[in-house]
Amino acid sequence: MEDKVLIANRGEIAIRIMNACKNLGLDYVVVYTQEDESSLHVKLNRDSRSNRRNAWRVSSYRDPNDILAVADHTGCTAIHPGYGFFAEDYRFARRVQTRERSLTFIGPGWEVIKGLGSKINTKGIANALKIPTIPGSDAPIYNEIEAEGLAEELFYIQEEKGIKNPSILVKASAGGGGMGIEQVTHIDQFRQVYRRIKNYAKRQFGDEGVLIEQCINDYNHLEVQLVCSRHREMVHFGTRNCTIQSLGRQKRIEVSPGFDLENPSGYQFNPQRILDEIIDYSLKLAAHVKYDNVGTWEWIVTREGHPYLLEVNTRIQVENDVSAKTSRIRGHDSPPNLIEEQIRLALGERLGYRQKDISFTGVAIEFRVVAEDTKRGFTPWIGTITGLEPPVYPWLSIYSHVPHPEAYDIPSEYDPNLALAIMWGENLAEAKERGRTFLSEVKIEGQNSREEPIITNLDYLKENIDNLLIFKD
């Protein structure tokens, strides 16, 4: 391959993309902002003499002109957006693909992102295909009176159904990744929340459109990992369960597969049948929109076993490697690398295997290790990390942008994520036990400007291991 990839992202994903490029024999360039100068993804590319000009400072990871200027100046032929930032921005993908000096966008085609990048469009397409979705608006709402009318109707419908403690969700329609979502438990709170989300949406996403949906409280949050090529080939890499989330609906633990298949009697439904059902629905929608890269179909499944499609993430996800760790292609000893697959397929290669060639083995759990105070609303902790030392085991993979042994100031512009830790086990019990081992052996040190010690979510992760793959009472 002679392509050269510009990695338009930061943190651990930038490092994972960088390593995927190396494995594929591709040259690459990273960008960074002033605030990120001490991040490992910069240090790895600035400190090495042979790679002196592999790291370029830009004004923002969201400035397309800066990023494209660097791509042209450095002779890049493709752009990998990672997750967040431009990953689901169809305008950016379109510009990359259609400009005079066109580049390959490592992700789905811009038309596909446009169709599925918005929760509203996705809901419309899914409804047309008779794929179940959550009751609520299927277009962005800009009018407060219209919004309040729908909110009242959704409360009324829930009361009619005899649902205890009915509530609705107010979401920024252009949002994603759990940001810009608030729950309303009484219609009297609605206007205040609506205005807050509208302001937030306008500021963060440049679009003040809001979605209103019935809030389903008793559910598990599942994902289906699809990998598709430009040649209409399509496979899935199983399911994940990401029900353990922070108050702001940010995922904190992910598990693959999506239900505990060794213990089907723990559910009110047949877990294998539901997993198969959401995979089939996901593939049906993917085929309909001619999906052509890596993507994740997000679902909620109620305690009674009713699945509802939430949204489609038209990008690589943080937790992609959880699926990879439990998958094997043609019985190969080591798991696939879905980022490598994503790059390869975006550059036009064929998949090279079929669904029957993919087998699944064991259980994988991912912890997102974050500097945050889980007892005070998951408030981000800001300060200096002076040590991050995970244990070393063959069953453990760590991804982190925190340099070691140097001190690292967490930039206040970005989330205080410290590391991803993925444990694999033969079964759920072993994976959980290995998770506990990781949590008891990892060492994280740091302090803030008031010289108070670092606060992390390690205890929260520990407390939630026993909540994996169950419906909590």
Add this chain to the structure above:
Amino acid sequence: MSELDLDQLLIHYREDPYEDFVVETPNTGWVRFMADDGMKVEGPRGTWQHIPGTLLYVLERERNRIPIHAHINGTISELQVDLNGQFVEANTHLMSIRHPMTKDEVINKILKQVLITFNAPERAKYFFPPEITYKLEKKKHGTVLVRPGEEILIMSLMKRDTPLIYNGEPGIIHTVYFQPNITLNQGEPLLGICPPGKLNYIRKIVQKIQNEWA
């Protein structure tokens, strides 16, 4: 609100009446200088500051030619001549402007030491909540009263909005030091608040500087 040794402060500012402003590239691009070291430059002028300042350099990327003008008057120093014609990264230091402070700027600097300053608790972006924005738009600055326990600002940090509650003594918002959507460092002043009973004292300070600063 402390009493000041105004005479001492004025002596200090008279001895060094300059402020140095670093000029950095806002973006990546190809840079072409239009100013020389030692050159005197003007900031924006006109009733609405609609006439741009002296052209300092041109930054070009993605076929966009961005002329960058001086945002303040002064003298060019530390011009990085070796960067002329080069592709530069964002936040590259290109030159500095040594700016002679005006009477109003000296007043502002001194008032910062007199007013109750509400400082940034963290490095973050700050916004007014809609209610305060509405009051500031409706009324002129200096007439918006804040009381303890009121939500005074929104801190946007790591994509999360946190309301900031005012805990100082009641006062009016006299000066707004921040611009929305610009990151401020921890401890930088956001608002200058004046208790209504101290307005006369503030006026006296302003009057004294007006009379004594040449």
